[in-house]
Amino acid sequence: MKLFKLNPKILGLMAVCTLSFDVSMGQQSASDFHKGLIVVDGHNDVIYESIFPGRDIGKRLKQGHTDLPRLREGGVDVQVFAVWSDDKKFPKGKAFKHANAQIDALEAMVNKYPKEIALVKNSKEVQLALDAGKIAAIIGVEGGNMIESSVENLEVLYKRGARYLTLTWNYNLPWVTAAAIESKTSSDKGKGLSEQGKVIIKRMNELGMMVDLSHVGEKSFYDVMAITTKPVLVSHSNAYALMPHYRNLKDQQLAALKKNGGVIGVNFYSGFLDPGFNDRVKHLYKQHFGAQASDKLSPIRQYERLPLALRRKADAPLEKLLEHIDYLVKKVGIDHVAIGSDFDGIESSPQGLEDVSKFPLLTEALLKRGYAKTDIAKIMGQNFLRILKENENP
Numbered sequence: 001m002k003l004f005k006l007n008p009k010i011l012g013l014m015a016v017c018t019l020s021f022d023v024s025m026g027q028q029s030a031s032d033f034h035k036g037l038i039v040v041d042g043h044n045d046v047i048y049e050s051i052f053p054g055r056d057i058g059k060r061l062k063q064g065h066t067d068l069p070r071l072r073e074g075g076v077d078v079q080v081f082a083v084w085s086d087d088k089k090f091p092k093g094k095a096f097k098h099a100n101a102q103i104d105a106l107e108a109m110v111n112k113y114p115k116e117i118a119l120v121k122n123s124k125e126v127q128l129a130l131d132a133g134k135i136a137a138i139i140g141v142e143g144g145n146m147i148e149s150s151v152e153n154l155e156v157l158y159k160r161g162a163r164y165l166t167l168t169w170n171y172n173l174p175w176v177t178a179a180a181i182e183s184k185t186s187s188d189k190g191k192g193l194s195e196q197g198k199v200i201i202k203r204m205n206e207l208g209m210m211v212d213l214s215h216v217g218e219k220s221f222y223d224v225m226a227i228t229t230k231p232v233l234v235s236h237s238n239a240y241a242l243m244p245h246y247r248n249l250k251d252q253q254l255a256a257l258k259k260n261g262g263v264i265g266v267n268f269y270s271g272f273l274d275p276g277f278n279d280r281v282k283h284l285y286k287q288h289f290g291a292q293a294s295d296k297l298s299p300i301r302q303y304e305r306l307p308l309a310l311r312r313k314a315d316a317p318l319e320k321l322l323e324h325i326d327y328l329v330k331k332v333g334i335d336h337v338a339i340g341s342d343f344d345g346i347e348s349s350p351q352g353l354e355d356v357s358k359f360p361l362l363t364e365a366l367l368k369r370g371y372a373k374t375d376i377a378k379i380m381g382q383n384f385l386r387i388l389k390e391n392e393n394p
């Protein structure tokens with residue numbers, strides 16, 4: 001897989017790329033460097049936020065984090081579109097249908113903008129889309145609930161283009177348990193992959209569908225690691241050591257991920273990045289609403305009620321995201337860290353990274369932090385593309 005997009009302009013840039021970054025080269029150079037990268041975001045919820053509800057993402061939208069013009073502005077080349085279905089709202093009998101309806105909506109959007117974006121099913125098609133100047137769209141199904149415990153349903157979603165399945169969202173399934181539930185009980189009883197769960201993992205490995213372990217409980221995580229024959233993806237999670245939340249990975253899990261050869265995509269949600277986020281929100285909320293402040297609201301509901309300027313003040317500093325990247329690189333290695341922004345699935349993202357158009361800022365920050373250009377290329381896209389390929393059948 002190529003490291004950089006190979007158009008003549010970029011080839012020229014590649015000569016520059018071998019030199020170490022000089023901050024005095026200024027913003028222009030960082031932005032040109034970003035344009036030359038293949039940028040892959042491994043997790044975005046715009047299907048839920050805008051596409052399925054019927055908004056036209058071909059036009060710049062006032063709401064949400066994502067639309068095609070802003071993806072272009074952000075230099076995003078490959079976008080994973082998450083298909084998500086709340087377990088409680090769409091129980092068995094409805095969840096698989098809901099997943100298919102979301103894929104229908106994504107396909108309709110892609111068909112409406114054939115010059116802008118293409119739905120791709122393997123790394124070869126990624127390259128073809130990029131060569132044609134299009135955004136490559138990959139489907140990621142976020143939640144094993146949508147296969148309704150059926151390998152046949154899994155195969156249908158694979159045929160439609162799903163290239164990862166996040167085994168759980170925040171609820172347990174008959175065949176696998178979730179971090180949100182596992183983390184609440186200390187006993188190991190009833191946790192992990194069932195026999196049927198093992199059959200599903202085996203089938204995913206055979207099909208060439210990445211096993212995504214974001215949201216998945218610790219016991220389930222290790223159960224998968226013990227049997228998977230392919231590198232796994234942790235599409236949108238961070239380091240527990242820096243932010244102790246059940247959605248983040250503990251050091252021992254990171255060590256297991258390194259051994260497996262998998263990839264973790266860093267999540268942009270302030271609440272998964274910054275231990276100070278909730279307290280900052282509570283403080284700003286109380287300060288702003290005074291006597292009218294409600295004690296009953298969760299920090300995130302309080303956040304939503306704050307005026308924009310105060311929300312921006314509450315957001316995690318960009319530095320927090322960089323600290324997670326540094327830490328993950330240290331623990332798992334430079335070949336195993338990627339981006340899984342979670343845009344449109346999160347309320348608060350780091351300061352300056354307000355939507356998908358702002359990805360160049362992250363590249364610039366990594367350059368300033370002293371990352372080598374080839375290493376930035378890995379984090380911003382190559383690592384994700386590598387495990388996509390490693391999961392594919394030849």
Ligand SMILES: [Zn+2]
Pocket residue numbers: 142214215236345
């Ligand atoms: Zn998620």
